[in-house]
Amino acid sequence: MRAIGFQSPLPIAEPSALVDIELPEPSPAGRDLLVEVRAISVNPVDTKVRRSFTPAAGDWRVLGYDAAGVVVATGPDATLFRPGDEVFYAGALERQGANAERHLVDERIVGRKPASLSFAEAAALPLTTITAWEAMFDRLDVAKPVPGAAPAILIIGGAGGVGSIATQLARTLTGLTVIATASRPETQDWVRGLGAHHVVDHSKPLAAEVAALGIGAPGFVFSTTNTGDHLAEIAQLIAPQGRFALIDDPAALDAMPFKRKSVSIHWEFMFTRSMFGTADIAAQGELLNEAARLVDEGTLRTTAAESFGAITADNLRRAHALIESGKAKGKIVLESFSA
Numbered sequence: 001m002r003a004i005g006f007q008s009p010l011p012i013a014e015p016s017a018l019v020d021i022e023l024p025e026p027s028p029a030g031r032d033l034l035v036e037v038r039a040i041s042v043n044p045v046d047t048k049v050r051r052s053f054t055p056a057a058g059d060w061r062v063l064g065y066d067a068a069g070v071v072v073a074t075g076p077d078a079t080l081f082r083p084g085d086e087v088f089y090a091g092a093l094e095r096q097g098a099n100a101e102r103h104l105v106d107e108r109i110v111g112r113k114p115a116s117l118s119f120a121e122a123a124a125l126p127l128t129t130i131t132a133w134e135a136m137f138d139r140l141d142v143a144k145p146v147p148g149a150a151p152a153i154l155i156i157g158g159a160g161g162v163g164s165i166a167t168q169l170a171r172t173l174t175g176l177t178v179i180a181t182a183s184r185p186e187t188q189d190w191v192r193g194l195g196a197h198h199v200v201d202h203s204k205p206l207a208a209e210v211a212a213l214g215i216g217a218p219g220f221v222f223s224t225t226n227t228g229d230h231l232a233e234i235a236q237l238i239a240p241q242g243r244f245a246l247i248d249d250p251a252a253l254d255a256m257p258f259k260r261k262s263v264s265i266h267w268e269f270m271f272t273r274s275m276f277g278t279a280d281i282a283a284q285g286e287l288l289n290e291a292a293r294l295v296d297e298g299t300l301r302t303t304a305a306e307s308f309g310a311i312t313a314d315n316l317r318r319a320h321a322l323i324e325s326g327k328a329k330g331k332i333v334l335e336s337f338s339a
Contacts, residue, residue, distance in 0.1 A: 001025045002337050003100035004313045005060035009051050012320045017050065020313045021060055025102050028075040032104045035087060038119035039335040040098055040311060041066040041304070042319040043127050043161060048249075049093075050320065064097030065090050066331075067105075068113050068122040078107045080285070086113040088288065090127035092274035099311065101337055108281050109274055111288025114295040117302055124304035124331035125165065129291045130284055131270045132166035135222055135245045139266035142174050146219030149239030152177035154210060154218050156202060156234075157225035159187035159329040162247060164194055164303040166222055171195030172299050177215060181206070187329050190305075202226070206233040217242070224248065231257070238263055305330025311337050 003023045010017040028034045046063045055061040068088040071081050081087060089110040091098055098105075113122045136142050136153070145151060153170050157163040158180025170178045172195065180191040181202035188199045200209035210218065217239035223230060228250030235257035238244060244258070245266040255265055273281045294300040308315045311334045319332045 001101040003060070003062050004311070004316050005062045005099070006050060007055055007058075007060060009054055012047070012050070012317055012324060015317075018063075018313045018316050018320070023060065023062070023100065026096075026104045028073050028078070028104055030075045031077045031107050032075040033071050033078060033081055033087070033107050033110060034073040035067065035069040035098075035103050035105060036072045037067050037069040037098050037101060037103050037311070039068045039123040039333060040064050041124045041127075041161075041331045041333045042316070042323060043331075044323055045093070045127070046097075047320050047323050062096045062099050064099035064103075065093070066123050066125075066127045067091065067098035067103060068119040069103070072102070074107070080107045081110065086119075087111065088113045088122040088126050088292075090130055090270065090284075093271040094275060099316065106274065106281070107285070109284040109288075111285055111292055114292040116296045118335075120307060120333040120335040121302040121304050123335075124161075124302050124333050125291065125295075126288060127270060128161040128165045128303065128331065129169075130287055131162050131247060131268060132169055132222075133287055133291070134270060135247065135266070135268035136166065136169060136174075136220075139245045139268050140220050140222065140243045142170070142176060142220055146239055146242050149219030149242055150177065150216035151175065152179055152215055152218035153220040153222060154179045154181070154206075154237070155196075156181050156206070156221070156223040156227070156230055158182050158191040158194075158196060158199070160224055161303060161328075161331045162224045163191070164330050165300070166224070167191055167194040167196050168300050171197075172294075176220070177218075179210060179213065179218065190329050194301075194303075202230065206230055207237040210237045219243065221245070228252065235261070235263070303330040304333045306332050308332055308334050310334065
């Protein structure tokens with residue numbers, strides 16, 4: 001089967017950073033599904049793994065943590081799906097990825113594809129939706145108010161993949177005032193279109209930007225990118241007893257400035273459930289099914305912003321380069337393998 005992989009961590013400008021390859025088709029075991037991949041999207045985690053992981057000598061590493069496709073076979077213990085079912089999912093970090101014609105995935109972290117979306121539109125959603133949903137509802141517990149705080153959430157990086165779905169979830173599923181950050185006119189327009197009540201510029205001091213809104217100190221902050229650059233501002237602007245979640249990898253995280261406000265700090269890593277086989281691993285499949293329902297009823301929309309064409313090494317290198325530039329908005333999708 002056709003796939004895209006790499007054998008050593010290289011800068012994306014190198015042609016061998018990602019190459020077209022042929023691999024044996026995998027066979028499903030246990031609760032696996034074998035999925036014919038119809039579309040994928042690209043996430044920052046793809047670029048991080050490509051830059052840092054070295055496969056064993058002679059082996060290929062296949063990336064890809066967002067996919068939509070059709071089930072073609074199931075493992076002997078699988079009960080949730082049948083061949084022919086259309087699905088979408090984010091996969092598992094420790095397994096081979098979905099940048100391949102056929103892909104194995106545990107059925108418990110798979111959802112039924114929204115019927116109203118194309119495969120490419122659906123592929124944009126799983127990883128970011130799980131991340132944003134878990135961050136806001138499992139980690140930050142946004143349904144529980146922070147006493148005395150403004151009922152508001154600040155989403156740093158509102159135009160990115162996670163920020164784009166977090167903005168929608170906060171606007172449609174909570175009563176919070178949604179403040180999203182974006183620094184360029186096109187990204188500011190993007191997050192307004194997704195439902196942000198207010199847009200502030202993260203290239204400026206965030207505490208002053210939020211204070212100028214006149215709504216008070218927000219009880220919740222969700223940082224999706226460049227957290228290290230904004231940490232002091234977050235500590236200043238968040239309400240006492242507020243809750244702060246982050247998903248990126250700051251070089252250092254000094255929690256001491258948050259002590260005097262009794263702010264709780266929460267990490268969100270959407271691969272935790274699949275990586276450790278947690279008792280609630282099936283919650284991710286259930287979450288995706290609920291997200292599909294919300295999409296089909298018109299509550300949520302896809303965050304696919306740009307299509308880079310067929311699933312090829314050349315197109316994937318272009319997608320990785322755009323993500324690494326920090327200028328992407330929404331999600332980059334690729335659809336079908338070239339003939």
